[in-house]
Amino acid sequence: xASIKIRAKAQDGVTTVKTLISHKMExxxxxxxxxxxxxxxxxxxxxxxxHNGKQVMSANWGGAxxxxxxxxxxxxxxxxxxxxxxxxxxxxxxxxxxxxxxx
Amino acid sequence: MxxxxxxxxxxxxxxxxxxxxxxxxxxxxxxxxxxxxxxxNTPFEDFANGVYSIDPASRGQxxxxxEFAPYELNIxxxxxxFNTPFANxxxxxxxxxxxxxGIRQNYPFFDTDRGEVITLELAINECREANGExxxxxxxxxxxxxxxxxxxxxxxxxxxxxxxxxxxxxxxYERGKKHFYQKRGQLNMACADCHKFYSGNMVRADLLSPAxxxxxxxxxxxxxxxxxxxxxxxxxxxxxxxxxxxxxxxxEEYRALEYFHTYMSNGLAVNGPGARK
Amino acid sequence: xxxxxxxxxxxxxxxxxxxxxxxxxxxxxxRVLGAYATDAFAARDVNGAISGSLGSxxxxxxxxxxxxxxxxxxxxxxxxxxxxxSMSNVVAISIIVAGNPGPLTSTYTLSSACEPFISxxxxxxxTSDVIAVVxxxxxxxxxxxxxxxxxxGCGG
Numbered sequence: 048x049a050s051i052k053i054r055a056k057a058q059d060g061v062t063t064v065k066t067l068i069s070h071k072m073e074x075x076x077x078x079x080x081x082x083x084x085x086x087x088x089x090x091x092x093x094x095x096x097x098h099n100g101k102q103v104m105s106a107n108w109g110g111a112x113x114x115x116x117x118x119x120x121x122x123x124x125x126x127x128x129x130x131x132x133x134x135x136x137x138x139x140x141x142x143x144x145x146x147x148x149x150x
Numbered sequence: 151m152x153x154x155x156x157x158x159x160x161x162x163x164x165x166x167x168x169x170x171x172x173x174x175x176x177x178x179x180x181x182x183x184x185x186x187x188x189x190x191n192t193p194f195e196d197f198a199n200g201v202y203s204i205d206p207a208s209r210g211q212x213x214x215x216x217e218f219a220p221y222e223l224n225i226x227x228x229x230x231x232f233n234t235p236f237a238n239x240x241x242x243x244x245x246x247x248x249x250x251x252g253i254r255q256n257y258p259f260f261d262t263d264r265g266e267v268i269t270l271e272l273a274i275n276e277c278r279e280a281n282g283e284x285x286x287x288x289x290x291x292x293x294x295x296x297x298x299x300x301x302x303x304x305x306x307x308x309x310x311x312x313x314x315x316x317x318x319x320x321x322x323y324e325r326g327k328k329h330f331y332q333k334r335g336q337l338n339m340a341c342a343d344c345h346k347f348y349s350g351n352m353v354r355a356d357l358l359s360p361a362x363x364x365x366x367x368x369x370x371x372x373x374x375x376x377x378x379x380x381x382x383x384x385x386x387x388x389x390x391x392x393x394x395x396x397x398x399x400x401x402e403e404y405r406a407l408e409y410f411h412t413y414m415s416n417g418l419a420v421n422g423p424g425a426r427k
Numbered sequence: 428x429x430x431x432x433x434x435x436x437x438x439x440x441x442x443x444x445x446x447x448x449x450x451x452x453x454x455x456x457x458r459v460l461g462a463y464a465t466d467a468f469a470a471r472d473v474n475g476a477i478s479g480s481l482g483s484x485x486x487x488x489x490x491x492x493x494x495x496x497x498x499x500x501x502x503x504x505x506x507x508x509x510x511x512x513s514m515s516n517v518v519a520i521s522i523i524v525a526g527n528p529g530p531l532t533s534t535y536t537l538s539s540a541c542e543p544f545i546s547x548x549x550x551x552x553x554t555s556d557v558i559a560v561v562x563x564x565x566x567x568x569x570x571x572x573x574x575x576x577x578x579x580g581c582g583g
Binding site for chain 2: 497498499500501502504505506507509548577578579580581
Binding site: 061074076092093098101102103104105106107108109110111112113114116117118119120121122123124 | 463464467468480504505506507509524527528529531532533534535536537538540541542544545546547548549550551552
């Protein structure tokens with residue numbers, strides 16, 4: 048899907064996955080300049096990574112992860128041609144997922 | 151004696167006139183050699199990378215971000231928009247040379263038929279309006295995404311902005327040059343103060359980027375904006391930062407400035423969209 | 428009448444999106460390796476952030492944990508941080524920014540297939556220590572680096 052970009056590359060038995068997600072990551076700390084009220088937090092809370100259907104890594108994110116967040120991790124036991132899937136959920140119940148082939 | 155004095159004053163007058171009426175080509179030579187002298191360790195092509203060409207500490211962070219830069223999301227969005235037909239069935243490709251691919255380095259140019267400086271964003275919106283679509287906002291959002299995609303397809307192409315032998319083109323160039331060197335705002339600063347004469351110095355915690363190479367990497371994803379912005383968005387911010395009233399985006403003043411500003415980077419390659427702080 | 432209809436439409440939209448999420452398996456609880464560390468994120472102190480995410484606040488600085496972060500952050504909103512470790516059996520990593528209102532930025536649960544490596548970009552409110560804490564064989568190891576965050580000159 049359009050909100051997630053994935054690059055996955057296998058080399059010497061280790062697959063490096065880099066992902067970029069389109070998300071405002073509103074921390075909940077910013078104040079509305081007009082009302083002075085804090086803008087409610089709206090950020091990704093969990094990111095899950097799967098390889099060939101099995102969970103490999105999961106991340107818990109708070110409001111201190113940058114906007115349009117980036118994440119990279121590495122794992123063994125995969126080969127070029129295998130599928131990596133990244134999914135995310137945010138604190139407002141929205142979510143998305145995307146798959147990519149390991150190169 | 152009188153004859154000597156008048157000869158001297160005539161010579162002085164001629165000298166002053168020559169300086170004031172330097173040709174764009176002379177300006178370009180002076181401008182680029184200024185930076186080459188000021189930053190002798192920076193190879194010419196690297197000026198396209200702005201402060202990162204002159205500061206190793208921030209270069210490291212920039213390279214980390216370039217690993218997978220946030221603007222990649224914008225490029226994808228821009229590509230989709232670029233290829234989506236208008237209501238009348240035509241696409242952006244129909245408005246541009248080479249279908250709009252690999253042409254970023256041709257902008258801005260002076261249209262001698264219309265007597266206007268044409269920037270890429272202006273061309274994008276004119277394409278929309280010619281095909282019955284509403285124009286996009288100038289500084290951010292979809293226009294920046296489309297511009298980012300078009301810049302991306304042009305990476306590596308060398309800027310070669312032309313100033314045709316037309317007094318109106320020269321006037322636009324001179325207007326842009328004037329804006330660049332003119333002090334403005336409550337802080338009474340010119341673009342040239344920070345980006346030419348004091349480039350490489352620190353202003354509080356910011357390193358002043360050289361103007362040489364400024365416009366090669368637009369539109370730009372700024373960490374500060376958390377998003378992508380066009381050249382005129384930055385001009386707007388820069389004018390405000392010296393507490394000057396900004397000019398309208400894509401109005402004559404900023405288009406003239408962009409014309410001069412891009413011309414000064416002739417010889418450098420397109421490397422947009424860029425990532426900056 | 429209008430208000431009620433709007434409310435119903437709103438609910439339906441939410442249910443619709445939740446349903447589609449359930450379809451993709453994103454919301455199903457068993458697809459999550461660990462529960463969301465709510466308390467850890469709510470902690471206002473470094474120890475609370477570490478113990479909340481990794482089970483204990485006791486950690487030993489170790490050369491086997493490598494933390495890459497800039498000396499001076501170019502922009503506090505986007506600070507690239509990379510954590511790697513050379514010990515085996517690393518099951519979790521937490522990244523702490525001591526000077527943030529909530530010091531825990533993120534915590535990662537790694538399966539046995541994972542290499543002990545995480546790279547991301549964090550927000551820092553001000554100059555402070557960045558602490559990478561790694562959990563392996565029931566013990567916590569850490570690396571700390573001070574990252575300076577400055578106010579820019581061009582209005583921010």
